[in-house]
Amino acid sequence: MGNAFPRTWKATWGLRPDLAARPSREPAVGGLSGNDMMGDMVGDGSSAVYMIDAEGVIIGWSPSAEELFGYRAAEVVHRPSGLLLGGDGEAGMRAWLSAYGDDDSWAGITELRHRDGSPIAVRHEGDRFSGGAREGWVMRATPLCDLAELRGSLLESLVGHIPVAMAVWNLDLRLVWLNKAAERLRNVFPHYELGRSLDEPLPGVDVEVPRRAMRRLLADGTPQLDRETRWKAPDGSEARTLSTSVYRLDGLNGRPLGICTMAIDISSSVARDQLAVIREASIRVGTTLDIRKTAQEMADLAVPALADFITVDLAESVLLDEDAQQRPQGDGPRVPVFRRAAVASGRDGLPESVHAVGEPIFVGEDSPVARALATGRPHCEWVLDKSPGNWLAGDRRRARVVMDTGMHSLMVVPLRARGETLGTTLLARHDNPVSFTPDDLVVAEELATRAALSLDNALRYTRERTTALALQRDLLPRNLRGGKGVEVASRYLPSGTRGGVGGDWYDAIPLEDGRTAVVVGDVSGHGINAAAAMGRMRTAIRALASVGMSPEEVLAHLDDHVVRQAQENGVVDGLPITVIGATCVYAVYDPVTRRCVMAAAGHPPPVLVDPSGEARLVDLPSGTPVGLGFGAYQAVELDLAPGSTLALYTDGLIETRERDLDAGMERLRTVLEGCSRPLESACAEVIEGMVGMVGGRPAEDDIALLLARTHA
Structure with a gap:
């Protein structure tokens, strides 16, 4: 002017x-x-x-x-x-x-x-x-x-003053419009000038990469979102890091009119730290299917990157364990709807936490948690209200902690996944003098969303695993008896990995004339279907054993039974039924003749320990797994002296990522060498020797072990 x-x-x-x-x-x-x-x-x-x-x-x-x-x-x-x-x-x-x-x-x-x-x-x-x-x-x-006019003016004001650098380029990549935020970046990106084209070379400015990207965008219309780029002023006096998104502008006829670019300056350490927290969440939160561990991973990530103190409280229905079922009584208007699942603090000893992990959480009607639950949206107190009569008035313990620690700002974010509220997380600041900001809330919501999805996945896995494990244990024998001629002992360890509970089983069946049948099997697959199939096979073997069939006949009839059952089921809901096969080893011992006859269906061979303590693998034809329809099995007959121990097991005991089947069987033979102690102690020794040797990690597969010691 x-x-x-x-x-x-x-x-x-x-x-x-x-x-x-x-x-x-x-x-x-x-x-x-x-x-x-x-x-x-x-x-x-x-x-x-x-x-x-x-x-x-x-x-x-x-x-x-x-x-x-x-x-x-x-x-x-x-x-x-x-x-x-x-x-x-x-x-x-x-x-x-x-x-x-x-x-x-x-x-x-x-x-x-x-x-x-x-x-x-x-x-x-x-x-x-x-x-x-x-x-x-x-x-x-x-x-x-x-x-x-009001809408147009408000839009113009918003676009003109929004802290996002916006620019519009025509089909020749010439700048035709920009807002004030883009003008402020002209020092590091000189092409932010009306009428200037990206095809115009400028000293010290390399625009080859964005030019190629924008040409590609004009051709295919695929937007590019949140790409981090770094720009430096031609004279080197200033550098900026920008998060850039690029969109194509199309007309009503679908033809491209130009390109809109949006850039957010993330050069400040605060913005970069916030983005770093979100990136870390995708890596560090939800590494396992353990609910409590997932909650703790979220807490550990938030402190100190986002808050000085954080709690993660989950609904009791999420924490499927015995403690969660022991529901305490509430007092007055407070009801225990959550339990503390995780907590983290920048101070030693967690002085801010009123409740320990695992304790029930009582939620007051006027508390920030109750407000967040009522609305389904985050509740924030950028400056914590400490005036008389506030929500802390009815909770002296929390009020004292707030005052003692100097807590001055907090956010409560619901943990929601697939329309269900799983719990809440509370974030607070006391050592950091800066109050939370709306940008911090965006990070907290992103962190809560990622954690909630991981928790939901863990919850679904835990529910299915708990159901399958309950079914598995209910179908396994509770009072294992071997009869007068055989003493038996057993162990079962469910898988601790994402594969879930499998279909491993064992059994000891007293037969006529004092004989005893022992069997160990492994159904293919994991989960409820595998456990149910195991129960059906165990019942079928008991029925076949009761009619006096030999081991090879039992396995042949079991193979035929599994195939026929799959054929009878046919198709359910338009989908063919998958045949669930299994491996197993079946042996019958006669204490009168001291003869043991056994046959295997695709199963690892038993280990035999004679009375002197020498252990060896039984040379037993492996056969084919049941359920394939071949039905041809060979039996082996052995003389067992009194005091001999026969070890039957599933492959989970001998096979790991670090150890193949052959090495595992040799390791088991070594562990059983000299086995003369009581069978219960021997079972514990075998499990410790085979599973404990890999660092005490959860079993990679289900483990079933059956030890049978002969008597005259």
Whole structure:
């Protein structure tokens, strides 16, 4: 606007070009008298026009301004323009001068006040002028009475002032529009200048990568989101890290019109730390299917990156264990709906935590947790309310902790997944003097979302595993008896990996004439179906054993039974039934003849320990697993001296990631060498020797072990 009135404003005010030099007949303000300026001042029919000097004092008032605001010129000229702002107008005027006092022009949405005190929403514009020794502004206020105009003005204001660098490029990659945030980045990205093309080379600026990406976007229309890029000023004086998203702008006919780019400056350590927390969450949260461990992973990540203290409280239905079923009684309006699942603090000893992990959490009706649960949205107290009568008044323990630790800001975020509330997480600050901000809430919500999905996956796995394990244990024999000629002992360890509970089983079946049958089997697959199939096979073997069949006949009939059952089931819900096969080894011992006959169906061979303590693998044809329909098995007959021990097992005992079957069987033979102690102790020794040797990790597969010691 320079040192003279713009031509458009001269016409509006009816001022001659030499007006600024005319002598004033009244006290001058900014080198121009009010009478001179008001000579024939008129509005444009829709805007109220007035003038203020550099101090914010009104020096000119048009008829259109009188019509809009209700003030006559004599009532406002030479008075501070803050009277148009209402309330503490002087403070508002000072804030305006501080923000825009150095600008040549500005525009925005403002709420001004009528003479009667009613608010007026206007689009407020100002243009600087100079006249004589002092300066001022020509002001225009346009009422926003039309909804479309209001929307358009608000959108323009939002886009113009949003802290995201936005720019629009045409099909030739020439810049045709940008907002103020983009203008502020021109030092590091000189192509943020109207009319400049990315095809124009500039010294020290390499735009080959974004140019190729934008050309590709024009061709295929696939947007690129949240790509981190680094730019440095051509002279090396400044560097910025930007998170950039690029979209194609299409017309109504679907043809591309240009490209919109959006860039967020993430150079500050705060922004980068927040993004780092979100990235870390995808790596560190949900590494296992253990609910409590997942909750603790979330807590450990949030402190100190986001908060000084965090708790994760989960619904009792999520924590499927015995403690969670022992529901304590509430007192008064408080009910125990959660249990503490995880906690983390930047201070030693967790001085902020009122409850230990595993304890029930009582939620007061007015607490931030209750408010978050009631709305389903986060509840934030950027500055924690510590006034008398607040929500802490009914909880003295928490109130004392808040005061002692200096807690001053908190956020409560519900943990929701698939429409279900799994729990809540509370984040607080005390050592960090900076209160939480809306940006921190965005990070907390992202962290809570990722944790909730991991918790939901863990919950679903835990529920299925618990059901399968209950079914498995219910179908296994509870009182294992071998009869007068055989003493038996057993162990069963469910899998501790994501595969879930399998279908391993064992059994000892007393037969006629004092004989005893022992069997160990392993159904393929994991989960409830495998456990149910195991129960059916165990029942079938008991039935076949009771009619006096030999081991090879039992396995042949079992193979036929599994195949026939699959054929009878046929198709369910349009899907074919998958045949569930199994491996097993079946042996019958006669204490009178001391003969043991055994056969295997694709199963590892038993280990035989003679009375002297020497252990060896039984040379037994492995056969094919049952359920394949071959049904041809061979039996082996052995003489067993009194005091011999026969070890039957599933492959989970001998096979791990570090150890193949052959090495595992040799290891088992070594562990059993010299086995003469009572069978219960021997079972414990075998499990310790085989599973404990790999660091005590959870079993990679189900383990079934059956030891049978012969008597005359």
